[in-house]
Amino acid sequence: MSVTMTVNGTTITRSVEPRTLLVHFLRDEAGLTGTHVGCDTSQCGACTVLLNGDAVKSCTVLAVQANGAEVVTIEGLEQEVLHPVQQGFWEKHGLQCGFCTPGAMLTASYLLSTNPHPSETDIRDALDGLLCRCTGYETIVRSVQRAQEIMDERQTEERETKIG
Amino acid sequence: MADVIGSALKRHEDVRLIRGKGQYTDDIKLPGMLYAGIVRSPHAHARLVKVDVSRALKMPGVVAAFTGADLKDEVGFIPTAWIPPDSDMKMPPHPALAVDMVRYQGDGVAVVIAQTPAQARDGVDAVEVEYESLPAVTNPFAAAQEGAPLVHEDIAGNVAFHWKVGGDVEEIFNRAEVVVRQEFRQQRLVPNAMEPRSAVAQWNPATEELTLWATTQNPHIHRLLMSGILGIPEHKLRVVAIDVGGAFGSKISCYPDEIIVSWAARRLNRPVKWTETRTENFTVTSHGRDHVQEVALAGTKDGHIEAIRVKTYANLGAYLSTAAPGVPTILFGLIVNGAYAIPEASAEVYGMLTHTTPVDAYRGAGRPEATFLVERMVDLYAHAINKDPLEVRNINLIPAEAFPYTNPFGLQYDSGNYQGALAKALEIVDYAAFRREQENLRQQGKYIGIGFSTYVEMCGLGPSEVAGAVGFQGGLWESATVRVHPTGKVTVFTGASPHGQGEETTFAQIVAQELGVPPEDIEVVHGDTSKIAMGWGTYGSRTTVVGGAAIHLADQKVIAKARKIAAHKLEVGEDDVEFEQGIFSVKGLPARAVTFQEAALDAYLAWSLPAGMEPALEGTAFYNPENFTYPFGTHIAIVSVDPDTGDVELMRYVAVDDVGVVINPMLVEGQIHGGLVQGIGQALYEGVEYDTNGQLMTGSFLDYAMPKARFFPKFETAHTTTPSPHNPLGVKGVGETGAIASTPAVVNAVMDALAPFGIQDLPMPLTPRKVWQAIASKGGHMHVHDAI
Numbered sequence: 001m002s003v004t005m006t007v008n009g010t011t012i013t014r015s016v017e018p019r020t021l022l023v024h025f026l027r028d029e030a031g032l033t034g035t036h037v038g039c040d041t042s043q044c045g046a047c048t049v050l051l052n053g054d055a056v057k058s059c060t061v062l063a064v065q066a067n068g069a070e071v072v073t074i075e076g077l078e079q080e081v082l083h084p085v086q087q088g089f090w091e092k093h094g095l096q097c098g099f100c101t102p103g104a105m106l107t108a109s110y111l112l113s114t115n116p117h118p119s120e121t122d123i124r125d126a127l128d129g130l131l132c133r134c135t136g137y138e139t140i141v142r143s144v145q146r147a148q149e150i151m152d153e154r155q156t157e158e159r160e161t162k163i164g
Numbered sequence: 165m166a167d168v169i170g171s172a173l174k175r176h177e178d179v180r181l182i183r184g185k186g187q188y189t190d191d192i193k194l195p196g197m198l199y200a201g202i203v204r205s206p207h208a209h210a211r212l213v214k215v216d217v218s219r220a221l222k223m224p225g226v227v228a229a230f231t232g233a234d235l236k237d238e239v240g241f242i243p244t245a246w247i248p249p250d251s252d253m254k255m256p257p258h259p260a261l262a263v264d265m266v267r268y269q270g271d272g273v274a275v276v277i278a279q280t281p282a283q284a285r286d287g288v289d290a291v292e293v294e295y296e297s298l299p300a301v302t303n304p305f306a307a308a309q310e311g312a313p314l315v316h317e318d319i320a321g322n323v324a325f326h327w328k329v330g331g332d333v334e335e336i337f338n339r340a341e342v343v344v345r346q347e348f349r350q351q352r353l354v355p356n357a358m359e360p361r362s363a364v365a366q367w368n369p370a371t372e373e374l375t376l377w378a379t380t381q382n383p384h385i386h387r388l389l390m391s392g393i394l395g396i397p398e399h400k401l402r403v404v405a406i407d408v409g410g411a412f413g414s415k416i417s418c419y420p421d422e423i424i425v426s427w428a429a430r431r432l433n434r435p436v437k438w439t440e441t442r443t444e445n446f447t448v449t450s451h452g453r454d455h456v457q458e459v460a461l462a463g464t465k466d467g468h469i470e471a472i473r474v475k476t477y478a479n480l481g482a483y484l485s486t487a488a489p490g491v492p493t494i495l496f497g498l499i500v501n502g503a504y505a506i507p508e509a510s511a512e513v514y515g516m517l518t519h520t521t522p523v524d525a526y527r528g529a530g531r532p533e534a535t536f537l538v539e540r541m542v543d544l545y546a547h548a549i550n551k552d553p554l555e556v557r558n559i560n561l562i563p564a565e566a567f568p569y570t571n572p573f574g575l576q577y578d579s580g581n582y583q584g585a586l587a588k589a590l591e592i593v594d595y596a597a598f599r600r601e602q603e604n605l606r607q608q609g610k611y612i613g614i615g616f617s618t619y620v621e622m623c624g625l626g627p628s629e630v631a632g633a634v635g636f637q638g639g640l641w642e643s644a645t646v647r648v649h650p651t652g653k654v655t656v657f658t659g660a661s662p663h664g665q666g667e668e669t670t671f672a673q674i675v676a677q678e679l680g681v682p683p684e685d686i687e688v689v690h691g692d693t694s695k696i697a698m699g700w701g702t703y704g705s706r707t708t709v710v711g712g713a714a715i716h717l718a719d720q721k722v723i724a725k726a727r728k729i730a731a732h733k734l735e736v737g738e739d740d741v742e743f744e745q746g747i748f749s750v751k752g753l754p755a756r757a758v759t760f761q762e763a764a765l766d767a768y769l770a771w772s773l774p775a776g777m778e779p780a781l782e783g784t785a786f787y788n789p790e791n792f793t794y795p796f797g798t799h800i801a802i803v804s805v806d807p808d809t810g811d812v813e814l815m816r817y818v819a820v821d822d823v824g825v826v827i828n829p830m831l832v833e834g835q836i837h838g839g840l841v842q843g844i845g846q847a848l849y850e851g852v853e854y855d856t857n858g859q860l861m862t863g864s865f866l867d868y869a870m871p872k873a874r875f876f877p878k879f880e881t882a883h884t885t886t887p888s889p890h891n892p893l894g895v896k897g898v899g900e901t902g903a904i905a906s907t908p909a910v911v912n913a914v915m916d917a918l919a920p921f922g923i924q925d926l927p928m929p930l931t932p933r934k935v936w937q938a939i940a941s942k943g944g945h946m947h948v949h950d951a952i
Binding site: 098 | 357409665833834840872
């Protein structure tokens with residue numbers, strides 16, 4: 001079957017088997033190996049991507065279901081400078097082995113896009129679909145909090161630049 | 165330049181990982197690559213009647229299919245690398261693919277190789293296997309009973325080894341004022357690194373070299389074992405682990421799958437990849453813990469512990485995994501006295517074969533099993549003599565002036581101040597106030613509890629002479645090469661193989677501090693046998709302790725040579741040159757100076773070197789530690805238990821750890837947090853269950869409770885610093901402390917909360933159902949009683 005989608009701003013068309021999952025389309029057809037497969041029961045969240053702006057587990061979406069959609073993967077977060085979530089994870093040690101990290105960062109970016117000032121409980125609840133075996137989660141929470149600060153700082157800078 | 169050692173430098177490895185540019189094994193795609201799928205036994209114990217791959221071979225895209233019969237004459241058995249001395253160990257043959265019997269659910273019986281992963285999986289489904297199912301045994305104590313099904317016909321009683329250590333403690337137990345006995349079930353856990361295991365093999369027919377990219381913690385050990393199994397000489401084998409997505413011990417072992425793809429890549433002359441599913445990870449990647457322990461403690465009425473005696477049935481699974489026999493013996497038995505000055509101790513271990521997934525190291529490996537029992541016994545003893553558990557700890561903790569302290573098994577604890585760590589923890593938790601609040605809440609029908617774990621562990625594996633004496637079939641030293649380039653940039657080659665711990669950063673910090681080179685000018689290379697001469701890998705909290713010390717020694721060689729070059733250039737004697745922050749200068753004349761980078765360039769140009777000196781600038785060192793290191797600390801858990809539901813809430817968790825000198829405090833905290841969640845996971849959530857047929861009932865994230873973010877409060881961490889006296893950097897290792905210390909702290913806290921119900925012990929994990937049933941069986945809580 002022919003599938004066309006926009007991944008990180010680039011339109012890709014491929015012929016795939018109907019059973020192809022979005023995560024395999026991204027890894028094998030689009031060559032974007034930043035999205036990881038950590039389980040086969042939709043629990044771990046390592047494969048989380050943004051599908052038309054919503055965080056989805058790409059192992060639970062068929063590639064054909066994403067036909068015509070806009071997909072953002074970890075490779076698409078950075079725009080000239082690191083995305084605030086990337087910067088936050090780097091500064092606050094939100095990752096160790098890095099395997100669940102792409103899913104964690106896209107989950108975090110989705111959270112902050114829908115709830116710009118989450119409480120700690122909000123953040124921990126939002127991470128419920130993510131399994132991380134390295135960090136103990138607390139540094140991920142701090143990373144998301146730091147990302148939120150960076151977003152606020154950048155917005156303030158933008159406003160000041162406009163006024164200036 | 166400010167001190168780099170001790171600073172919370174952001175991680176070098178994150179630059180690629182936060183961009184999705186990590187290179188994990190499953191990310192590798194080679195031209196012409198094929199994909200393997202493995203047919204696995206659904207039975208825990210069965211005779212293989214027929215394995216027929218003919219249908220699979222007709223499936224679209226299937227290139228080849230092989231069975232145990234195809235491999236058996238070309239591939240050797242997979243050996244264990246640990247043979248405990250004086251234990252009469254029997255090593256059962258472990259073929260990469262089963263030949264006539266399967267011995268655990270997941271044992272491989274055939275491999276199908278196809279053009280795509282999906283076609284390989286379809287091919288696996290098309291293989292016809294006929295099994296004759298046989299009775300299975302999964303519990304290590306049950307396996308030791310007469311009439312238990314045998315895992316290997318020629319290993320009587322399923323006993324792979326019987327190991328004893330320590331003195332005769334019977335006399336003490338016979339005359340002791342107080343004896344406390346308890347059985348503990350140290351339940352089986354699944355390490356569950358988030359990255360499933362993967363292997364990619366490529367054969368080069370021109371050079372007759374095999375390259376294996378694999379998810380391993382120790383590529384050189386893999387190479388060593390594989391050369392024997394595959395009959396490919398070591399110098400024709402290359403094992404590479406670039407980015408590895410967590411391991412926790414589960415990627416130490418040399419696995420059948422890695423052998424199968426290596427053999428198949430040569431046979432087919434095509435690259436072959438295999439990546440496990442999470443389901444396979446649950447069934448075939450090594451598990452951890454799984455002891456049945458009978459423990460007894462003898463003491464006086466006034467709180468002095470006199471002896472501890474441990475008898476353990478340790479489950480090893482169906483075959484002996486790479487490090488398996490060392491885990492419940494050396495890494496467990498030798499430290500069952502914990503942080504206490506217990507004069508006499510003995511440990512007896514039965515290494516049991518069962519129809520289960522092989523058991524190997526899992527974060528802490530042996531030391532959590534030892535720490536749990538001693539920390540729990542101290543609380544049970546305190547209860548028996550009607551004393552506060554804190555008071556009993558104060559009486560029995562090894563005093564600071566007793567270091568170096570020789571424990572009853574002859575281990576020499578290098579340094580410590582256990583009272584100091586405890587005091588620091590008690591600055592954070594007001595114990596007296598807690599007890600008052602606890603009493604008040606009990607009056608209101610609310611139950612909170614506090615639990616201590618004043619632990620010590622042995623790590624930084626280790627002295628190679630000791631490794632040999634305790635039966636490890638390798639060395640435990642580490643190698644380092646510090647290569648300074650003509651421009652003064654530095655490449656560091658380490659034999660350690662970090663996979664999330666962050667040594668690309670901490671090792672650069674050591675070199676930056678010692679050579680005075682900016683950290684961004686330093687690249688750390690690891691995990692490739694073609695680049696690193698030899699190394700023993702990353703496990704046992706050894707990487708910074710042993711690998712870091714090797715780097716320190718290599719740095720000293722570099723500095724010594726550069727100093728000679730600088731002295732020559734400055735036209736003074738070597739002794740007149742001092743080196744600080746990357747600059748060689750004449751003593752008392754700081755303006756007469758040569759930078760480290762200038763000395764490096766001179767070394768390579770070699771236009772004017774001191775007489776007889778060889779060009780270039782690099783240092784290679786091999787560090788063989790003289791002892792283990794002994795991190796310690798005090799952990800305190802505070803919980804509340806809801807008697808209506810049995811739900812345990814972790815309210816506070818305080819961890820005071822002394823891991824010696826800290827290279828990067830941010831990374832040390834990260835290691836402690838991660839360990840805590842795994843240790844608390846064991847106490848409250850995680851546990852493997854098999855049914856009576858040996859079926860794994862907890863074989864997915866749906867059935868096996870992995871800790872999640874919302875289960876935890878903010879952790880309160882603090883440190884004391886007692887450098888290791890024998891380690892050149894003073895470091896002690898931090899990778900496992902959290903997992904070792906936290907499990908008993910939490911269980912002690914829950915038992916403290918349940919004390920009013922007369923409950924003193926419950927088997928882990930302390931699930932709501934188990935806790936609620938225990939409360940109910942003791943007459944229950946008033947509300948529960950009313951409801952019934």
